[in-house]
Amino acid sequence: MNKIENSLNAPLAPKVSRFTESCRLFKNNRLSILGLITFIIFFFIAVTGLFLTSGNDPVFDPARIRLHEKLRPPMSRPNPGTLKTSEIPPFGIYFMGTDELGRDLFARMLQGAWVSLTVGFVAVGISVIVGIFMGGIAGYFGQKHIRFDQIIITCILFSGGALFFMGARHSGVKLLIIGHACLFFFIIFEVVWRKKAIPGWIRILRKNAISIDTLIMRIVDIMLCFPGFFLILTVIALLPASIYNIMIVIGLTSWMGTTRFVRADFLSLREQDFVTAARALGVSNFRIIFRHMMPNAITPVLISATIGVATAILTEVGLSFLGFGVPPPHATWGNILSNGKNYIFDAPWLTFIPGTAILTVVLSFNLFGEGLREILNPKLRDRY
Numbered sequence: 324m325n326k327i328e329n330s331l332n333a334p335l336a337p338k339v340s341r342f343t344e345s346c347r348l349f350k351n352n353r354l355s356i357l358g359l360i361t362f363i364i365f366f367f368i369a370v371t372g373l374f375l376t377s378g379n380d381p382v383f384d385p386a387r388i389r390l391h392e393k394l395r396p397p398m399s400r401p402n403p404g405t406l407k408t409s410e411i412p413p414f415g416i417y418f419m420g421t422d423e424l425g426r427d428l429f430a431r432m433l434q435g436a437w438v439s440l441t442v443g444f445v446a447v448g449i450s451v452i453v454g455i456f457m458g459g460i461a462g463y464f465g466q467k468h469i470r471f472d473q474i475i476i477t478c479i480l481f482s483g484g485a486l487f488f489m490g491a492r493h494s495g496v497k498l499l500i501i502g503h504a505c506l507f508f509f510i511i512f513e514v515v516w517r518k519k520a521i522p523g524w525i526r527i528l529r530k531n532a533i534s535i536d537t538l539i540m541r542i543v544d545i546m547l548c549f550p551g552f553f554l555i556l557t558v559i560a561l562l563p564a565s566i567y568n569i570m571i572v573i574g575l576t577s578w579m580g581t582t583r584f585v586r587a588d589f590l591s592l593r594e595q596d597f598v599t600a601a602r603a604l605g606v607s608n609f610r611i612i613f614r615h616m617m618p619n620a621i622t623p624v625l626i627s628a629t630i631g632v633a634t635a636i637l638t639e640v641g642l643s644f645l646g647f648g649v650p651p652p653h654a655t656w657g658n659i660l661s662n663g664k665n666y667i668f669d670a671p672w673l674t675f676i677p678g679t680a681i682l683t684v685v686l687s688f689n690l691f692g693e694g695l696r697e698i699l700n701p702k703l704r705d706r707y
Contacts (some may be wrong), residue, residue, distance in 0.1 A: 330491045344520055355694020356399060361687035369440040370432030382413055385434045388510040389425030394670045396420050397428075411606050420672050422662060428676065431654035435677070438655045439636050439684070442570050446635040449574025454581025455624065457539055459612055461582065462589020465536025476505050540586070543579045551576055555638060564650040569642065573635050581627055588620035629692035633685040656681055 375382045379555035392404040397420040401411055410432065412427050419428040479502035487495030555576050562568045592598060594615070601611050643657025651658075656677040663673025 330482060335633050352694045352698065354690045355698075358687040358690030358692075361683060362691060365436065365684050365687065366440065367435070369436040373437045376434040378435075381430075383427060383433055385426060385430040386652045387426060387430075389421065392417075392421050392425040393423055394421060394666065395425075396670075397672055397676075402598055419676050420670070422659070422670075423666060428659070428673065431659055432656070432677065432680065434654045435656040435659060436680075438465055438566065438640060438649055438653055441574070442566065442639040442649075443632040443635040445570040446573035446577070446638075447631045449571060450578040451581055451624060451628050453575065453578040455585055455617070457543075457578065458582040458585025459589060459617070461536045461539040462586040463593055463612055463616070465534060465539075465586070465590070465610070468531035469538060470529050471532045472505075472509055475528070476502055476509070476533055479505065509690065536586075539582070543582055546576070546579050552638065552641060556642065556645070559642060559647045564647075566649045568652065569639060569649060573638050577631060577634070580631075581624055584623040584627060585620055588623065589616060592616045592619055626692055626696045629695060630689060633688035633692070636681070636688075637685055665687035 372383075376385050389406060389410055392401055395401075395417050397418065399420065400415060401417065403411065412430075417427060417429065419432060422428055422431070467609055479498055483495045483498030483502055485495070486492075486498060489495075491686060512563075558572045558576075559569065559686050562572070597615060598611060601615055606615075639648055639655065640657035640660070642663045643655045646658075646661065648657050649655045660674060660677045660681070663670065663677070667674050
């Protein structure tokens with residue numbers, strides 16, 4: 324009898340954590356595993372290439388010119404009679420051949436791998452941070468309104484700061500002083516005129532102008548109206564050539580998708596019972612957002628970030644191909660591909676090798692991101 328009661332009281336199935344279940348589903352998705360393995364190999368190659376191609380005396384020197392050895396095919400050996408001892412490549416072989424200046428293509432591909440990895444992850448990191456911030460505000464505080472006086476003060480301060488950093492410091496300082504004076508005036512007004520009759524023009528300035536959600540989403544709509552690549556191309560053309568500028572510009576022009584994902588999840592989560600209970604207990608808004616709501620809204624952000632790395636790498640490759648990317652002496656897969664297009668018949672490896680590398684890496688990120696999307700989405704789990 325006891326055995327029967329114990330069997331009835333026992334759980335019908337062993338308790339499995341969400342992480343364990345996700346790992347099991349991920350193992351059944353072979354394309355995602357292939358993408359993850361390819362990414363790990365790419366990451367290892369990029370980190371190794373950073374150490375092998377940097378420093379005063381690198382193992383593989385991507386900038387060393389050997390004009391007598393130009394356009395050598397892959398797996399060819401150098402001619403010791405025309406080279407100094409320091410100019411002979413490691414292992415005495417050109418693994419991927421040489422370019423039009425006799426530079427070792429294998430060394431340049433190693434250096435380009437680290438540049439592509441850095442640009443991809445840093446740009447996506449910036450876009451995710453901005454997207455989470457903007458989407459969280461739109462989703463959690465979206466019903467609140469912004470007054471006319473707040474809009475005016477913000478515009479004055481923003482214009483002053485922009486003029487100051489663009490070189491017109493005299494006009495910028497004037498606007499900054501005016502903006503801070505207006506801010507100080509309205510702070511004093513809150514204290515002095517709290518119990519007195521408010522003048523009519525003050526009452527107009529203190530009216531609600533637009534909700535926070537509407538303002539942020541209209542900014543998103545405006546950003547989406549511009550073709551992304553051409554917007555990046557325009558900004559890069561106006562700024563000094565630098566790898567840091569490229570990463571920042573790509574990140575600041577690709578946050579709209581993350582904002583929409585976070586906002587949509589926050590709109591549904593803020594009405595849930597656990598959020599209402601947290602407010603009733605006096606939990607701060609900051610803790611509610613980042614401790615209770617963000618973990619439930621992070622899934623689409625991770626998927627978007629994974630696929631966004633591939634997009635950022637392609638954007639950097641496109642900029643480098645057009646000559647607006649990372650400046651010399653850094654080698655990137657985009658400028659290697661751009662230099663090789665002039666020798667596509669004489670030295671096809673200058674085009675095929677970087678092109679194949681770009682295709683493989685971008686495809687691996689897309690496959691891995693698609694696998695995450697299918698596994699973390701409960702509606703698609705039955706497929707596995």
